[in-house]
Amino acid sequence: MVSAVVAVTLRELLRRRRALVLVVALPLAFYLARIDTTGQAIRFLALGVGWAVATLSLFTHVSSRDLDQRLAIVGASPSALVAGRQLALTATGLGLAGAYFALVALTQDVTHLWTVALLLGTSVLIAAPLGAAVSLLVPRELEGALALLSIMALQMLADPDGTGAKFLPLWSTREFTTYAVDPSGGADLTQGLLHFAAVAALAAVITWIAGVLRLRPRRLPVPSTR
């Protein structure tokens, strides 16, 4: 069942050509805008990947809402539906992250290159459930896209050292970026990892619980024989 949902979601994503082009182009635009400073370029690339994947996740979940509801009514497991959609989105996101990792490896001189992979990967792992969680709270794609825009704008504008920034989902990217570019910059990799793990787990749990609550039909008793 999960694999069927994964296959279907991947097909749907591949056929949303225009959305896919935007998803690929957005991080590139962010990256090119800051290409002159390595650290900023990488951080903005990660935010761009995160935003793109979150938006793709939002659109996927909003547009598949009715179909998933229908499948759940006739007996599909809500957990399998949520998991299948999420796996497909995460895989797509990781593919995108992989491509951009190659771009960074080719065009930038980075001390800890593997941290860039970590950074892009964690952005995807946070963004996919984040977009799903947002989709559960909003009725339509437009509201969700605006909500994600607000989150991402805050993420870019907030002072990373302020306490408020720690409440934003992609705070960990800055720690990873600093570590990747300048290991002596006082970045705390462990703290970044802990923050990532906490945010990813929270977003995944919210997505799963809210998804299951929304999709699971009420259990109706079987009629007595006559």
Added chain:
Amino acid sequence: MTPAEEWSRRLDRSLIELGVEPAEARRLTEDSHEEARGAGADPSELYGPAAAYAVRLAQAVRTPQPRLSTMPAGEVVLRLSGVSKRYGRHTVFDNVSLTLRAGEVAAVVGANGCGKSTLLKICCGTTAPSGGVVERTARIGYAPQQGGVSGFLTPAEHFRLFGAVHGMGRRKAVSTGNQLCRRLGWRPRSGLSAARLSGGTQQKLNVVLSELNSPDLILLDEPYQGFDQDSYLDFWDQVLKWRDAGAGVLVVTHLLQDLERVDHLVELHRSEDQ
């Protein structure tokens, strides 16, 4: 091309469009042509216009519905006892009762806004009733009014997905789906995603998906909107076939024709605010 050949060509094409297997369409066309020659008549004279004749022939060769339900006839598949729905102080409907058995059709009728779709959602289990008891068999099929198909997926991909839910093999799901489509006079072309099908054809896909698992109870929310006249008749034909095949069918409709054929009528009235 002689008029007789032209007529045959049109018959062949119409039959295929109506979901008849191409080999069978060719055989029927050749037979009709030969038969007219044997009778010494022009085919359009003997059989009438090719398109109209194709509709009758296609109905004649359509394979009979296999038995759907595993339930013994007369078993209760849905029971509503005093079901009501209120939003705040507004009563949508009150005290709706129905006992639907395997091999029966019930129609839910009423004007727009009187809660027909809400009642169906209560039967699906996606909306909670404010009062009353709903009992329902577990193996159901469901066709919503809209949003029940994905515009990005082809019919075959839909069959595989729904087949996976029902634990059917991929191949079995696709062949069953295609067979059910032909019964509604439609032959899915591979590679064409649902968004590129006409509105009526999308609804046929919607209906076929609801019966892929040979359910004991089929719930339908005006799924024939966008059907042309012939398909609309075929739809009711299909509803009666489901019934004869032993399934219980609940259809939400705002059309009052064809209701003499149903076993139960649930009439919802727009209630005043209280």
Added chain:
Amino acid sequence: MSVNLRQQWLHGFLDVCLLCLLAERRDYGLGLTQRLVAAGFDEIPGGTLYPSLVRLEKQGLVETDWVPSATGPRRKYYDLTAAGHEAVADRIGSWHQFRDSVESLTVQAQRARAERLG
């Protein structure tokens, strides 16, 4: 009696009539049409007759055979299968029941009418 009503009725009973004609002897399409007319029905259009024959063939009650003709093009002959012969017996029984039901109602109605008038 209106032609329309007669046609509607024949429509409902066409399968039985065709099975009965074929039980007597095998025949081709035009022959069946002529025999229906001889039995007192209106001429049945080919657009109605042939789909009925196709349906009976699909149901396995009728089989077909192309027979070359000395005078013109070959003809398609229809004949009952074993299942077809069984179906004829079955449907004749059903028809008698049905006819008796309609008959009893019409007789009652006629009697009531006669009493009211008389």
